[in-house]
Amino acid sequence: MIEFDHLTKTYNGKNAVDNLTTGIRDGEIYGLLGPNGAGKSTTILMLTGLIEPTAGRCLVAGIDVTKDPVAVKSRIGYMPEDVGFYANLSAEENLGYFARLYGMERTSQKKRIADLLSLVGLDGVTKEVGGYSKGMRQRLGLAKALLNNPAVIVLDEPTANLDPQGVADYRRIITEAAAGGTTVLVSSHILAEVSRVCTRVGILARGRLVAEGSVDELAARPGGSGDQRMVFRVATRSPMPAFSHPALLDATYAADRCSATLAATEDLRDFIADTLAADGIPLRELAKEEYTLEDTFLSYYQEAS
Numbered sequence: 001m002i003e004f005d006h007l008t009k010t011y012n013g014k015n016a017v018d019n020l021t022t023g024i025r026d027g028e029i030y031g032l033l034g035p036n037g038a039g040k041s042t043t044i045l046m047l048t049g050l051i052e053p054t055a056g057r058c059l060v061a062g063i064d065v066t067k068d069p070v071a072v073k074s075r076i077g078y079m080p081e082d083v084g085f086y087a088n089l090s091a092e093e094n095l096g097y098f099a100r101l102y103g104m105e106r107t108s109q110k111k112r113i114a115d116l117l118s119l120v121g122l123d124g125v126t127k128e129v130g131g132y133s134k135g136m137r138q139r140l141g142l143a144k145a146l147l148n149n150p151a152v153i154v155l156d157e158p159t160a161n162l163d164p165q166g167v168a169d170y171r172r173i174i175t176e177a178a179a180g181g182t183t184v185l186v187s188s189h190i191l192a193e194v195s196r197v198c199t200r201v202g203i204l205a206r207g208r209l210v211a212e213g214s215v216d217e218l219a220a221r222p223g224g225s226g227d228q229r230m231v232f233r234v235a236t237r238s239p240m241p242a243f244s245h246p247a248l249l250d251a252t253y254a255a256d257r258c259s260a261t262l263a264a265t266e267d268l269r270d271f272i273a274d275t276l277a278a279d280g281i282p283l284r285e286l287a288k289e290e291y292t293l294e295d296t297f298l299s300y301y302q303e304a305s
């Protein structure tokens with residue numbers, strides 16, 4: 001349903017999106033995950049036809065976005081990070097305005113809007129959108145993205161302003177939409193946002209797709225959270241030496257060398273305590289933590305930099 005074909009966008013000689021090539025099938029919920037500045041918004045702006053690629057192309061249902069933006073826009077429901085609404089109109093009136101833009105027929109329009117407002121939990125809210133909280137605006141943004149029954153929904157950081165109930169509602173709504181055959185693309189820098197709902201995740205770092213797969217597949221990378229990697233937090237009362245051990249994968253020391261985070265493939269607590277004791281360095285804290293999914297994903301970004 002969505003195809004990125006060597007998609008590239010260059011700003012001031014730097015690739016914001018660098019040769020992105022991947023495809024998203026009908027009914028998939030695909031998460032584009034990456035830190036700020038990774039190129040997620042730039043990718044989405046090209047997909048929705050709001051900016052043009054420097055090279056490569058995006059296709060939606062086989063249609064090249066640059067060649068026929070109108071045909072593509074009618075198939076996409078897009079929710080930007082901050083959706084623009086008329087502040088002095090109610091939710092119903094705002095959606096009515098967009099429904100007319102889409103050329104929806106009047107009677108089906110009314111029912112569709114009522115159904116959507118109920119779906120996103122804004123039914124019965126009559127006040128003007130200007131008085132909405134950010135979370136309510138985001139709920140309305142989701143309703144707007146679904147309004148024209150699009151084949152593809154594109155959501156940019158969809159849960160940034162939602163409370164836990166809003167997040168749960170959002171997950172239910174996009175899961176149901178995908179089950180009905182809608183293709184969903186979600187961009188986020190928050191792992192939890194994509195890991196719970198996405199059937200596949202693409203990791204974007206510095207404009208490049210550095211890994212792709214289900215969350216389980218990505219977590220199962222060697223040394224990843226699926227591979228029993230462990231993390232140790234060490235704090236001492238005087239500066240500690242650099243540890244050296246075959247099982248040690250990674251070590252980060254604070255500038256004063258009185259605290260450190262070590263990653264290893266086996267439990268190094270005895271080794272750390274013994275090394276410090278031999279050097280006469282008093283230990284303040286030594287804690288073992290499981291390597292989390294968050295740590296695994298962070299390592300993908302770090303490798304790309």
Ligand code: ADP
Pocket residue numbers: 011012015016017034035036037038039040041042043
């Ligand atoms: P993300 O959405 O992942 O946070 P963006 O797509 O917004 O990332 O940005 C990717 C890179 O492109 C960043 O380095 C950003 O500074 C740069 N960039 C984005 N838009 C522009 C623009 N209009 N002009 C110049 N640089 C831009």
